[in-house]
Amino acid sequence: MEITSRPRLLWTAALSLLVARLILQIFMPSRLDSDYAQKSGFELVPVDCFNSSLRATGVDIILVHGLGSNPDTTWQKLAKNVSRNHTDPASQGKQFVNWVSDFLCEDFPPEVRRHARVFFYNYDSYWKNDAIEERRSRLGHELFEEVTSMAVKTPERSIIFVGHSYGGLVIKEALLKAQHLHSRRLVDILPQTKAIIFLGTPHVGSASISLSVKAAQFFHAFGLAPLPSIVEAITHDSVELQDLHRQFEAISGHVRIVNFHEERETLGFWGLWSDFAVKKQSVTLDRPNAETIGLYTDHSGLNKFGERDSNYEMIRNKLIELVKAIIANARIGASVYSVPQKTDKLYTERRNLSDRLEEKLNKPLNGSDQVAHAVAISGLGGAGKTQLALRYVERHKLHYDPILWIDARSQEAIRSSFQRCAQGLNLLTETYSTVPNMAALRDDPAVRVVLSWLQNRNHLQDEWLVILDSADDLNNGIRDVIPSGVRGSIILTSRDIECDKVLPPGSQRLQVGTMEPSDAISFLLRHLNLNATEVPEDIHNLAQSICENLR
Structure with a gap:
């Protein structure tokens, strides 16, 4: 067994x-x-x-x-x-x-x-x-x-x-x-x-x-x-x-x-x-x-x-x-942020306009490959066009490099702005004192070198943003300094409602009109160091009445 x-x-x-x-x-x-x-x-x-x-x-x-x-x-x-x-x-x-x-x-x-x-x-x-x-x-x-x-x-x-x-x-x-x-x-x-x-x-x-x-x-x-x-x-x-x-x-x-x-x-x-x-x-x-x-x-x-x-x-x-x-x-120390001014501390943001600007700068141009995005902001003097552009720039510092601000009120201001930007980009190659101010903007060495640098940016590099502010006179040579380049976005502000015509075809338009009543009330109260959401009802009603009379 x-x-x-x-x-x-x-x-x-x-x-x-x-x-x-x-x-x-x-x-x-x-x-x-x-x-x-x-x-x-x-x-x-x-x-x-x-x-x-x-x-x-x-x-x-x-x-x-x-x-x-x-x-x-x-x-x-x-x-x-x-x-x-x-x-x-x-x-x-x-x-x-x-x-x-x-x-x-x-x-x-x-x-x-x-x-x-x-x-x-x-x-x-x-x-x-x-x-x-x-x-x-x-x-x-x-x-x-x-x-x-x-x-x-x-x-x-x-x-x-x-x-x-x-x-x-x-x-x-x-x-x-x-x-x-x-x-x-x-x-x-x-x-x-x-x-x-x-x-x-x-x-x-x-x-x-x-x-x-x-x-x-x-x-x-x-x-x-x-x-x-x-x-x-x-x-x-x-x-x-x-x-x-x-x-x-x-x-x-x-x-x-x-x-x-x-x-x-x-x-x-x-x-x-x-x-x-x-x-x-x-x-x-x-x-x-x-x-x-x-x-x-x-x-x-x-x-x-x-x-x-x-x-x-x-x-x-x-x-x-x-x-x-x-x-x-x-x-820090590497990017170029050549914007010589800041948003006014009393600026009252118009949320609807900010959202529309954001939306338009995300839309690609139809019919043009000169730049990726372009928006022309028009409106009366003092309507807040510059402040609107500044607020966008300040919110998107990390999105673009470089950000270049061009004062387009006159040819002299344009030349000076391009010289500042060329210095920021370390592109200075000529002595500007030898260049006559009577020369066309397109022949200005600072303009040429900055525009060439922007145009040569490729898809391996960061997007850039150029703001042409206060371009109210569209016959002062502004067309000659509009930048181009596949990595580029442009904001142009002007009192001229036809200002989008100086930008590449397909550019977006944004008109800044009068303030909405709620924005106007906030603007007035902010100048008085008051918060629109915290003031007593009688003060709020008084501010509303003043704004209605000013419309």
């Missing part, structure tokens, strides 16, 4: 092992299987809804996924809103939402979005079955090479990295490579890197990673081919991680750091285990320019959002804040 039962036990054990292996293969599929292999390449992949064309300045946002991720799904989550709300991409027949391409594209303000390019960086980090032999240092080197190859084409652009979990460690390795190899490359991406957002990155390791190490060993025992070494390398307080962190701190003092961490435990093994995958202490960096922000989610939810919830909004708002700050800093 004992002899016959032994083979049976062996067969039972072998069958159990086979069944266990089959179950593991179902739950831990190989990426060599075409049904489970990622469709995206292991490279930098541009997010199509952002402007991926090369521009000389701006910000590149590069998102790097974590360990064991499928690049096709790592930034996705099942959509929560499936109602027929067509403003939400999740409602348009999609089951899953990629928050970067579905939400972020819509939510970036235009003045931010036009400066931003967004990329996913995909790499092979699968460790559970049929894993390739990989090390974090090599993954960092590959990221460094990819970003450097892109930066060669646009060396003036800034970089924001976003790394989820292990991806943050890969980013740190890439920047260390940049520090060591910068003398052998045409560009150095380390100074270009202005900010990093870490999403649950275990800077000093993860205490719960030991379970993953044991799981990898378990998979190996059943004939799978995991990679336990890549998991073991993020054990809490490992010497390797301490060295990486110390070296990164030494080279990244100029980088703004934002650490997001989970505030919910992660469930594992079908709910039999729960813990913080990366504790707050491991996420936090002890440095003055580092922020630490908690999100109400678990570790896997730090980079997946099925709706525009508070967690998504915090990351979105931080990205917008960082891009705005980088753009503003890049403009």
Whole structure:
């Protein structure tokens, strides 16, 4: 009996092992299987809804996924809103939402979005079955090479990295490579890197990673081919991680750091285990320019959002804040804002006119390729044409570079304005005292050099804006100084209702008439240092009566 039962036990054990292996293969599929292999390449992949064309300045946002991720799904989550709300991409027949391409594209303000390019960086980090032999240092080197190859084409652009979990460690390795190899490359991406957002990155390791190490060993025992070494390398307080962190701190003092961490435990093994995958202490960096922000989610939810919830909004708002700050800093001392006056402190904005000007400057010209946009503002003297243009300029400082203001009241004023603009653009090449004032405006060297510079701006460079203010006399040579160029926008103000005729064909017209009653009341009360929304009713009625009598 004992002899016959032994083979049976062996067969039972072998069958159990086979069944266990089959179950593991179902739950831990190989990426060599075409049904489970990622469709995206292991490279930098541009997010199509952002402007991926090369521009000389701006910000590149590069998102790097974590360990064991499928690049096709790592930034996705099942959509929560499936109602027929067509403003939400999740409602348009999609089951899953990629928050970067579905939400972020819509939510970036235009003045931010036009400066931003967004990329996913995909790499092979699968460790559970049929894993390739990989090390974090090599993954960092590959990221460094990819970003450097892109930066060669646009060396003036800034970089924001976003790394989820292990991806943050890969980013740190890439920047260390940049520090060591910068003398052998045409560009150095380390100074270009202005900010990093870490999403649950275990800077000093993860205490719960030991379970993953044991799981990898378990998979190996059943004939799978995991990679336990890549998991073991993020054990809490490992010497390797301490060295990486110390070296990164030494080279990244100029980088703004934002650490997001989970505030919910992660469930594992079908709910039999729960813990913080990366504790707050491991996420936090002890440095003055580092922020630490908690999100109400678990570790896997730090980079997946099925709706525009508070967690998504915090990351979105931080990205917008960082891009705005980088753009503003890049403009200091570099951009040209040649506008010699400011909006009058008593100026009462006419919201309807401001909105219409905004709308018209977003419309391309029909029938002309001389400039991208042009608007002629006409109205009586003192109607507020100049103040309207000034308010637009002040609100869009970050949208254009350069912004040039030309006083067009006379030929002398035009010459003087172009000389000021030429100096601002560092284009002075001749001594203007030798040029007779009787020469035609088109022959003035300052006019020629500025107009030529504007015309030669191309699609790799920022848009420019020229304001020709108070062009009341359309016969004083104003036609000869109208700029052209594919990157250009023009605002012209004049008392002449036909002033749009000096602009390129298809230019928009905007007439400034008398004030609306509500605007007139606000204007009068502001001159008396009173707020229209706070004054007593009798004073408001008196102001209304005065304005009606003046109409």
